[in-house]
Amino acid sequence: MQTKRTIFSNRALPIALIAPQLVITLIFFIWPALQAIRSSFEREDPFGLRTSFVWFQNYTRLFADPTYLSAFGRTLLFATAVTVLAMAFALVLAAAVSRVMRSANAYTTLLVWPYAVAPVVAGILWWFMFNPSIGILPYVLGQFGITWNHRTSGTDAMVLVVIAATWKQISYNFLFFLAGLQSIPNALSEAAAIDGAGPFKRFFTIVLPLLSPTTFFLLIINVNYAMFDTFGIIDGTTSGGPNQATNILVYKVYADGFLGLNIGSSAAQSVILMLIVIALVFVQFRFVERRVQY
Amino acid sequence: MAAIEIASVRKVYPGNVEAIKGIDLSIADGELVVLVGPSGCGKSTLLRMLAGLETISAGEVRIGDRVVNRLEPAERDIAMVFQNYALYPHMSVRGNLEYGLRNRRTPRDEIDRRVKEAARILEIEPYLERKPRQLSGGQRQRVAMGRAIVRKPRAFLFDEPLSNLDAKLRGQMRVEIKRLQRTLGTTSVYVTHDQLEAMTLADRLVVMNGGVIEQVGRPIAIFERPETVFVASFIGSPPMNFVPVSELGADAPGLPAGTDLVGIRPESLSLERPEGPALEFETIVELIEPVGGETHLHLRHTASGRTLIAQMRGRVVEAEGSPLRLWCSPRALHPFDTRTGRRTD
Missing domain, CATH: 2.40.50.140 (Nucleic acid-binding proteins)
Structure with a gap:
């Protein structure tokens, strides 16, 4: 990619221009990250009076802890479910909207609204609708003979957080898929139609392969979202319960550190999450740089 | 191969906009008919109605012995060459040529034979494994033609296929299209706004304006005896x-x-x-x-x-x-x- 170089005659101006962003990054990202790395090697007493250096003990304990390992598996399940569902629904909606000529803008606006809802509010919204005592959905499900109680059933709770997290992410995916679909020339679909491909065949052999750069980008973004950005939703609906059933890694960092006051373990967990993010971003950049080839 | 019969065809868009105001035209088997006219005259719309990419509001279109009004593009057994080629960017040249045959469940050896033959005719054999973006404009144009001829359709439809090429290449491809059409003898409808293309390619020229046909005839006959002021002003350069x-x-x-x-x-x-x-x-x-x-x-x-x-x-x-x-x-x-x-x- 060709970038335009600007030549400054002195050094003060460019430094002044990037300084605000640098300061924010340093204070709110780099400093806490370094602090977390340091804390992850330490053990603190419950009153915060004494800390001692324990090398990798926090890490070795984590990987020997069955609750942590099961949280790992749970996170994988949760992230996969949210990513697949959010992308599949968004793709269907985007394909539908890109087919309608009239009021496509109205549909787009409406479909994007959920993205503007704060995660906690989204969580509470679904918590309310699925509330076993007063919610409308358990009542409806009850009519079909299905008992819903996410306070006692781990499966119900997981389904609830997956729905809440998915619902919020569909908007974002929808926008990108719609833009991707609109950038595919109509003539390609027409040529395929003349070449004897029906609507489904056209979608799978022409449209989907041409969407692959968008799909890949969204895949990374969605995994990132599901793993790290769903704290608010979990906290608003199930708070990780019942019996750890929805306690995913990012929520466990908070629960162990701020509720359990085990700062060392919590810090070690956040360092591991950090490494996962770094790995995901690395994969993304490697692929996006080369573009998904076609 | 087939004759094309267009009878009182009209196209009305929502809002009562009439793009085609009743057109009658018979195209003989093996003939190359060029539709020419200024932009917005309805020539592309008419072609797209033949292809099945636009619905026919009224009238009847026959390809061969079948009324095709309600048939899907795939069922009409026609091939179309688009203005911007519309090659599938994620498939190799071979993939592009095969796509239509594979969709029709043509046997593998038949596909290979036809692709080979088309590649030979169009001299694109060296590029079969390349992707469209690795080809020049003229080569892409040939691939687009190849995609049309491998299917051995009953008719070719050309939608301003040369307008993205530079002047020199356009002249070359024009000659090649004409030669190819003569060799294959496939009924062809060719849309263009370029009167040089229209005059040189057409067995019969159809001059359109404002959704109606102004005049039909051999190019030279139209040049020598334009029937309307519009045709007189449109055909001939300088005007x-x-x-x-x-x-x-x-x-x-x-x-x-x-x-x-x-x-x-x-x-x-x-x-x-x-x-x-x-x-x-x-x-x-x-x-x-x-x-x-x-x-x-x-x-x-x-x-x-x-x-x-x-x-x-x-x-x-x-x-x-x-x-x-x-x-x-x-x-x-x-x-x-x-x-x-x-x-x-």
């Missing part, structure tokens, strides 16, 4: 001069009744007085355009103040701004009636 009869002066010859406008082809104006009766034009030379073998003169008619264009063979050594007298034989006049827009003789 025909139009002079109202009232400005012709006293020496106006006996024109058919109702004539109030005459058209004069630029090449009908000459520096020497022809034998017999002749119209005389006193002009001032405004601009001289030497185009190599011929020269175009932009002149101001002194009597009317109108701009006239004359086309002379060879080089002309008049100076810009100097007076010039031109002659025209009355036999070369095209008489029109502006109230009907039609020819009067």
